[in-house]
Amino acid sequence: MSRPAKAIIKLDALRANYQLAKDLTQGQVVAVVKADAYSHGAIQCAQALSRQADAFAVACIEEALELRKNGINHPIVILEGFFEPAEVDQIQYYQLDSVIHCHEQLAILERSRLTHPIRAWLKMDSGMGRVGFMPHEYRQVWQRLNAIEKVKDIVLMTHLACADEVGIRHTVEQLEVFEKATLGLPGERSIANSAGIVAFPRAHSQWNRPGLMLYGVSPFPNSHAIEQRLKPVMELRSRIISIKDIAVGSSVGYGSNWVASRATRLGIVAIGYGDGYPRHAKNNTPVWINGQRVPLVGRVSMDMITVDLTDLDNPCVGDGVVLWGEPLPIEEIARCADTIPHQLLCNLNRVPVAYSSVAHIQGTEDPVSESA
Ligand SMILES: *Cc1c(COP(=O)(O)O)cnc(C)c1O
Numbered sequence: 001m002s003r004p005a006k007a008i009i010k011l012d013a014l015r016a017n018y019q020l021a022k023d024l025t026q027g028q029v030v031a032v033v034k035a036d037a038y039s040h041g042a043i044q045c046a047q048a049l050s051r052q053a054d055a056f057a058v059a060c061i062e063e064a065l066e067l068r069k070n071g072i073n074h075p076i077v078i079l080e081g082f083f084e085p086a087e088v089d090q091i092q093y094y095q096l097d098s099v100i101h102c103h104e105q106l107a108i109l110e111r112s113r114l115t116h117p118i119r120a121w122l123k124m125d126s127g128m129g130r131v132g133f134m135p136h137e138y139r140q141v142w143q144r145l146n147a148i149e150k151v152k153d154i155v156l157m158t159h160l161a162c163a164d165e166v167g168i169r170h171t172v173e174q175l176e177v178f179e180k181a182t183l184g185l186p187g188e189r190s191i192a193n194s195a196g197i198v199a200f201p202r203a204h205s206q207w208n209r210p211g212l213m214l215y216g217v218s219p220f221p222n223s224h225a226i227e228q229r230l231k232p233v234m235e236l237r238s239r240i241i242s243i244k245d246i247a248v249g250s251s252v253g254y255g256s257n258w259v260a261s262r263a264t265r266l267g268i269v270a271i272g273y274g275d276g277y278p279r280h281a282k283n284n285t286p287v288w289i290n291g292q293r294v295p296l297v298g299r300v301s302m303d304m305i306t307v308d309l310t311d312l313d314n315p316c317v318g319d320g321v322v323l324w325g326e327p328l329p330i331e332e333i334a335r336c337a338d339t340i341p342h343q344l345l346c347n348l349n350r351v352p353v354a355y356s357s358v359a360h361i362q363g364t365e366d367p368v369s370e371s372a
Contacts, residue, residue, distance in 0.1 A: 009356065017216050028054035041353055097119045120153070234325055238269050258306075267309040277323055283297055
């Protein structure tokens with residue numbers, strides 16, 4: 001038998017979450033599948049959404065070409081745009097949409113010999129403080145871009161810094177800056193990420209850009225009603241590979257940072273930070289075994305974790321374990337590791353990924369039989 005660590009991706013859940021983004025915004029929805037669809041597999045996810053999706057977005061041209069070469073003919077937006085002139089040829093050839101966020105990109109485009117019409121997404125820094133043209137120069141840049149003959153279409157775009165903090169003013173200020181600086185400019189708009197889609201109807205526009213919520217994960221640091229409507233797409237699973245009984249006072253793991261305060265039945269599970277399970281998960285981070293939560297104890301190793309099985313009825317080597325997914329929200333695991341779910345997902349490594357179109361795979365008894 002091979003090592004039992006595995007990620008199961010539920011494509012029906014992905015489709016349902018996409019539809020939820022559609023229902024919430026009423027506009028077009030660009031499925032953000034950068035970073036290999038937050039480790040869910042960009043090709044598989046894009047193919048699963050191909051009937052529904054209005055467009056896809058990725059970070060860079062390499063990610064875009066991977067989709068084109070696997071039969072995705074939808075509009076694909078490159079969120080960081082291009083880095084050098086040679087990429088512009090590919091953007092034209094493969095009919096990709098590029099974000100233009102800086103003067104260097106604008107200059108490259110002006111000097112390029114364009115033969116095919118392209119669509120550009122002109123990005124404003126309305127308060128994110130990262131990439132994008134400043135509001136005061138935006139109109140002038142728009143005119144230069146619009147003067148390039150083959151640029152057929154310009155989408156006006158910005159990105160929100162704090163949409164996951166419901167109730168603070170920053171997002172409203174960003175929206176006001178963007179609205180003012182684009183007043184009277186023709187073209188469609190694109191503003192909202194997942195948090196903007198859920199929490200700021202005013203950020204909805206013709207092109208909305210959800211990432212995290214497509215994967216069934218709430219974009220908010222605190223619990224939020226949307227969690228009830230999102231369906232987790234990834235389930236990270238493994239199995240117990242060893243069980244031992246240890247005496248009071250025995251220490252467990254690197255640094256011996258956990259010491260048994262009672263006679264303890266210890267389970268060893270084949271998952272570790274080499275797979276993307278967070279090394280900083282604290283003692284008592286929940287792990288799901290046989291329909292129950294049990295606490296992580298001791299430090300996370302590269303290939304293994306240790307859990308306290310003392311309160312379980314008859315645990316056995318080979319029992320299925322869920323690290324995050326349907327019964328155990330990844331949002332909660334992220335909090336236990338002082339990080340955000342995006343990072344946990346992106347750090348996924350080494351584990352085989354299996355795809356399922358069935359929304360609910362029963363229990364944890366047979367975690368790996370429906371592999372792709
Ligand atoms: C990553 C990204 C998104 C998606 O963000 P989520 O918070 O995952 O919904 C949207 N827009 C841009 C520009 C991005 O870089």
